[in-house]
Amino acid sequence: MTETITVRGFLGGDVRLVTTDRGLPIATFRLASTPRRFDRERQTWVDGETNWYSVACFRSLAQNAHATLGKGDPVVVTGRLKVRRWENEHGQRGTAVDIDADGVGHDLTFGTGSFVRLGTGPGEGARGGADRASGEGPGEGPAGSDGGAEPSGEEAASAGGPGAEGASGDSAAASAWDAAAAGEREPAPF
DSSP states (O other), X not given: OOOEEEEEEEESSOOEEEEOTTOOEEEEEEEEEOOEEEETXXXXXXXXXXXXXXXXXXXXXXXXXXXXXXXXXXXEEEEEEEEEEEEOTTSOXXXXXXXXXXXXXXXXTXXXXXXXXXXXXXXXXXXXXXXXXXXXXXXXXXXTSSSSOOOOSOOOOOOSSTTSTTTTTOHHHHHHHHHHHHTOSOOOOO
């Protein structure tokens, strides 16, 4: 039985991208989700307790999330929920809540966005990536381009295993490495 979950929240840090020995891109980030309710007595909004999730993205979703998302961005994540218990070398125990993402996108409740489809046909290549620093408004494209945004200039970090940057100590990355090593992820249908 697979449990699918959709969570709205904010990125707690930048997206970390690593590549396995087999060439599988994996992006991880922490997602903070804080419920809010309106307190009628005080006539104000009240924040509840923040829930933290470790999110792992694979393949093109990993590359696109790394190129598009940054710390503090409001996002909506849909994926498979994994709750697991952990214990460290000092005997401390806890519970980790991970999401293997099927989809990630900006939460348009907080602003606008524009979508750039990447080329997928033979010889077509990518027409461009997201440029977080461009400051373009909705419907505006970069000057002199073919309609896609210019690449952000950030290169994907290439790593040879779980000891790579951002992978150690991150529960989503750890479960992602386990899944990739065990071959649990099926190829994307497109």
